Amino acid sequence: MNLQISPVEPPLRLLVVNPLLAGSKLAISEIMAGSVFGYNRYIDLILLVYCNEISLAEQFKMELRGCAFANCNNIVVSSDLPSLSDADVFMFISNFKNPNRIDYTNLHDERHFDTMYLILKVATNLTASLADNEIKEEEKTKRKKNIPEKKKEKPVIVADGLITLYILREVCKDLPSDILFCPTPVPVVVRSVLADYLKTELTKFNHVHAWAADDEIFHFEIEKPLIKSDTLEESRACGKEVMGNETLELYGFDYLQLCDNWLKTELREKVVSRLGKNPYGSIFRASEIVRILQYIWKPRITNGLQLYINLGVISDGSLGSLKGLPCVLPLIIEGENWNVNKYFDRDSYMRTEMKRINIRVKHILEKFTPYCRKFMEDNVVQKNFVPAEEDMMTMSDTTTRTTEV
Incomplete structure (x- = not known):
């Protein structure tokens, strides 16, 4: 008997921030159906929620289990803040009315506050590498069990808009800039x-x-x-x-x-x-984030494949853009890496437009940076993450969304 056996890859760990939003549920269902990472790649799904949302997340977990997705390996509901080593793909779907622009006239909106708070808390815990003691322990375990080292895939962080990229850039100073992506409409x-x-x-x-x-x-x-x-x-x-x-x-x-x-x-x-009519409905957000994940992942599993797509990234300074700042650019993705498409590099009109874009990016940064720092100082750094028991009794259900450290 002649059998052809291909090695089974380890499950892909997908962590979703804000998984109970309608857009998140649509995106998760599409991903678990196998249309993004392939039908033969098992997925470990991590649903990251506030601790008072765990029961709702458990219900959603049971719904996903009931769908019997063939590539579903495991589903975990968690309120523990993750580090970069806890997942291979991080998906941020926000509850901002417009994920590419902050409405400074409506900063006290509950949805805006909850989303800012959650993204900032997750961002403060993301680190570019494992802690030293974790690395030593992992290496010791591998030596004992004679486990061969496997090539680590470069993690991917996808968000539904540029605001999240601004937050991650501001808070996670040691985060690799080439792993952050968001779609553009x-x-x-x-x-x-x-x-x-x-x-x-x-x-x-x-x-x-x-x-x-x-x-x-x-x-x-x-x-x-x-x-x-x-x-x-x-x-x-x-x-x-x-x-x-x-x-x-x-x-x-x-x-x-x-x-x-x-x-x-x-x-x-x-x-x-x-x-200007704000097209960011749940279906649009879900379809766009699924689409860009397909474009990012397909070159990783297909040797020599190059895909052309427009994405929000942390700029590398190409085409006159401001290096280190979020901006939408035309990219060429190959393997785990991307480069900016230089086809229009000599287009004088594009260069003029790029200067106009850079002025807006600087303006956004000048306004957003002090706001983000003030929000962190007032609501994240100086305040208890989990409210005191007596405070919890007086707070309504709509204002007690917390998560464990």
Whole structure:
């Protein structure tokens, strides 16, 4: 009998912060179904909640168990603050109204406070390496049992917006900057607006490259022609490279209506207007965070594969961006590493737009840094993490969300 046996990889540890939100539940269900990390990769799921949410989390755990996901290895409900060594993938889905921008006029909103508090507490406990005594103990155990050392996968931290990246950058000074990611709605909205305008399907448009500081200050470029199946004339003039005669005749447009100037003015205004309506519903957040996890993970399990995607990251300074600060950039992901796509490096207009984006990033940082430090000082550092018993008796259910140290 000839048997082909492939080694079974250890379960992937996925830790979800705020798992009881509707968006989190949708994302978890999609991930556990096997569409992100593969159908043959077992998952150890860790649901991180406040201690007074444990009973609700246990109910959700039973619901997941009832779904009988084939790749589910274990599900744990925890209120213990994690370190970076406790999981392979960390997923932060916040309860901010807009995960890319803080509404400073409504800072006393309960949802905003709870989300800020939880992310800050988790961030203060994340460290870039195991403690010395943990490392020594682990090495001693391996030597005793003759366990061969396995290659450690670079951890991944994905969030639903740039605010979380700002928090992690501010608090976790020793956290590797190349493991933080968040999605951007700009490319999705650009294709959506174009689809409405041209009355065609989203999938027919070429790739959109995006640079952004938030939902108001951004820049995008669409690979020409706009529609993949479109054909171009051999002799191009002005904005004719945007679309060929086939599409222009089909929709009754002339090239002046879809030239580069239109893309950089009217189309951008339409995109800003659409983003201003706050598209961050539960389904959108879940689908976007699942999508970027797919893009991040697929190159890790497929040798030589390169994927192009726009993501919020801690910038490496490429394309004139500010090094060490959160920013949306067009990336090329290969294996466990990413690089910024340099295709538009010599585009003078993009460079001008990058300066505008940098001004906004600096402005965000100048306002957010003192607010974040003040919030930590008032609510995290100087106050007990678990309220005293007599205080607990007087606090309502909506204001007693706590978690164990």
